Amino acid sequence: MTRRLFNPLLVVAAGMFAAAPILVALAPNEVTMGLVAKIVYFHVPVWFMMFLGVFICGIASGVYLFKDKQSADRLAVSAAELAVLFGLMGLTTGPLWARVSWGLWWPWDVRTTLALILELNFVAYLLLRKYGGPGSEKLAAGLALFGMFNVPFVYVSVNVWRTLHPETTVVPTLPGPMAGPFWWCVIAYLALFLVMLSGRRRLEEQRAIVDRLRLAHER
Amino acid sequence: MSEFFRIAWLVMQKDIRVESRSRELVYTTAFFATSCVLVFSIAFVRGGRPIDEAEAGIVWVALAYTGQLALSRTFERELSHDALRGLLLAPVERSSVFVGKLLGIVMLMVVVEVVVVFFVSLFFSGTLFKHVFWFSALMASGTIGFAAVGALFAAMLARTQSRTVLLPVLLYPVTVPILIAGVSGTVALIQPEPNLDLARFWLALTIFFDVVFLTLTLWTFEPLMTE
């Protein structure tokens, strides 16, 4: 499915990204934090994509563990790489925003900490796959499942424990002029995510073909 | 169902018997825990007085490091004479074998915790014992959660290359939520005016973690150990 959609998706993503800065610039400034709050237009979508990557990896890992489908494993490793990538984007844009709004580079509240933990979890996934030797795909799949089940704790923590981080009620209450560009950016990042995911999966498929051919050649 | 617990009990007894002959794990991990506490105490004492509430963090960090050591050593033991394969080939439900090993590890960690809490209380004037019941409950549920995840990962990694460095890499990101809850709960208990409601909240959260992680480990143990 993703193969045929790749080119249109690429065009959509490129188009949306070209339009995004214009929309973001036109959106009104927020009262307490001013211009810097415009980081929300890409900080939050980037985190959404990171969570999406985590969930896709977790579910694909579950399927791979219990149904033994190689295609699920390929999807899992691609999603994990994207989760780490978008997590890295979020972890760099977050402190930049925090430095201006709150005067600190890293506010040690539960949400930012647990988000960092999630990122480490999936970096560990990639490390395990790279250095664990043969058979580490299944072990990594187990780790991904654990990472996925940690996500609700990350998201709920800010609602349960008052912190510096804006509460999760912020997004639904975004007023009209700000909500439009925000959701535009979310969809733009989603298109980007899907483009990257399908490209990465294709790479895994090619690698699997090379491995199979190598094995056949050695016989 | 009773068969399940009988096998788990047998596996735990086997581990205890092996351990009681050499007592290697108990002595070395208890000593390691003590050195951990010493190092952290030195790090967190200023002008001869400890930093406020440092003992909460020290207890849980010592537990995390010692626990990881105990876990990797426990499963390394199973590698000699192919004991691990023997355990896996036994005609019993594999998850009961896992629960047996888990119980053995929890018992070892409890012994280590007694040592750690003793020394931390000694160095920090006994503030940990103000609410013994809640503190013990918090430590117990934290230990169970940590041991469950740790036992699964250590078992998975027992036959993997780079296992010594990979266990902490995998274990800590997953168990940090338990550690956060444990430390926060302990801090709430050792305050001059203890916040029991908050401590109870963190205890509930830890128990919830335990239920989720224990279920997950039991569920994934079978497919993960088929290699």
Add this chain to the structure above:
Amino acid sequence: MCVPIPGSSAIAISAQSSQPALEEFVPIAELPETDRLPAAPFLVAAYSVVWILAFGYFWLLSRRFSEVERDLAELKNVLGDDLDAK
């Protein structure tokens, strides 16, 4: 938990003392000049980071693709020779 406050911008200090957590974003038509300047470099930096990481990943992907395609071509040659030899 102790949190250090570096003594820098006016926004930082005022924002920290004003509220513990935001309930919702509120738009405003115009913002005083003094608030804008310190923020712009951070906004630009954040945006550039996202773009650099995204492009970096695409570049990495294309490099790995060419590696795989090279391997494939090489293998096809070798296997083709094997088949011819038989």
